[in-house]
Amino acid sequence: MSHETVYAIASGKGGVGKTTTTVNLGTALAEAGERVAIVDTDLGMANLAGFVSLTPDSTTLHDVLAGDASIDDATYRLADNIVAVPSGTNLDEYAETSPEGLRDAVEELRSQFDYVFLDVGAGISHETVLPLGLADAVILVSTPEPAAVHDTKKTIELTDRSGGSVAGLVLTRTHPDGDISHDDIADRLEVPLLGTIPEDPAARDSVYAGTPLVVFEPEGPAAIAYRRLATTVTGVEVPVPADGDGDDETDTESTATVAGAASDDDGREAAHDDVSSAITEAESDP
Ligand code: ADP
Ligand code: MG
Numbered sequence: 001m002s003h004e005t006v007y008a009i010a011s012g013k014g015g016v017g018k019t020t021t022t023v024n025l026g027t028a029l030a031e032a033g034e035r036v037a038i039v040d041t042d043l044g045m046a047n048l049a050g051f052v053s054l055t056p057d058s059t060t061l062h063d064v065l066a067g068d069a070s071i072d073d074a075t076y077r078l079a080d081n082i083v084a085v086p087s088g089t090n091l092d093e094y095a096e097t098s099p100e101g102l103r104d105a106v107e108e109l110r111s112q113f114d115y116v117f118l119d120v121g122a123g124i125s126h127e128t129v130l131p132l133g134l135a136d137a138v139i140l141v142s143t144p145e146p147a148a149v150h151d152t153k154k155t156i157e158l159t160d161r162s163g164g165s166v167a168g169l170v171l172t173r174t175h176p177d178g179d180i181s182h183d184d185i186a187d188r189l190e191v192p193l194l195g196t197i198p199e200d201p202a203a204r205d206s207v208y209a210g211t212p213l214v215v216f217e218p219e220g221p222a223a224i225a226y227r228r229l230a231t232t233v234t235g236v237e238v239p240v241p242a243d244g245d246g247d248d249e250t251d252t253e254s255t256a257t258v259a260g261a262a263s264d265d266d267g268r269e270a271a272h273d274d275v276s277s278a279i280t281e282a283e284s285d286p
Pocket of ligand 1: 013015020021198207222
């Protein structure tokens with residue numbers, strides 16, 4: 001269906017589910033056999049780092065944009081067919097980055113992967129606008145909350161101004177009894193509704209497990225919705241994982257492997273804690 005390769009996952013408001021969408025769209029397509037790269041272009045607030053075991057001197061997109069490393073050096077394998085390019089958690093490095101280098105990095109990834117998803121920071125800073133224009137298409141993410149929908153208009157406007165094009169809207173954290181029609185929200189924004197992702201407690205649990213939702217709880221409502229979204233966006237048929245038969249929760253554990261982390265629960269939590277403390281350190285760094 002679609003020949004687009006590079007997608008920016010963007011929102012006006014923060015905390016609406018961009019990183020969750022990036023990780024799960026990417027993982028669903030990887031499970032379908034597509035080669036996928038997900039890139040944290042939210043340079044100031046590294047999010048994808050939680051899915052990769054980084055040590056303080058690991059190479060990240062910061063090093064690439066500072067001209068100190070190649071994109072390959074900042075690429076980490078997450079699972080079969082999928083790699084992540086995390087942003088650094090070090091604010092000194094962040095200060096030295098030049099977002100312009102992102103164009104070359106994205107073109108390099110485009111030549112190596114079937115799909116590239118750019119997890120874009122919320123807001124209207126330069127580093128936010130740049131990926132909107134670099135991507136072949138922009139996927140807007142919003143919750144149904146009026147404030148989030150309102151801020152989506154800004155992202156549409158920024159996309160237009162940066163010469164990008166909007167693929168459509170994904171509404172996240174939806175409730176079955178919500179009083180606003182999802183179609184109406186998309187109509188009001190004058191963009192196609194690509195899909196809706198229901199509120200699902202597994203979304204948060206999967207972050208703590210350091211495992212994508214579509215692997216962590218493949219039969220859950222949000223995971224099912226993300227696989228459907230992947231098909232809508234790309235035309236690729238995404239199968240339900242073979243061992244995700246839903247009647248044995250421990251089944252999902254065997255498919256959940258995060259690079260560098262042990263596959264048992266303790267190992268994953270340890271890896272996650274390392275990254276969390278790195279992020280906390282970066283945030284408290286003056
Ligand atoms: P963003 O990248 O836009 O800031 P995140 O993807 O980090 O947003 O999501 C923000 C919070 O919302 C996280 O705690 C995440 O686990 C939670 N979340 C995202 N999607 C869902 C969902 N479908 N159901 C419940 N919680 C969700
Ligand atoms: Mg995020």
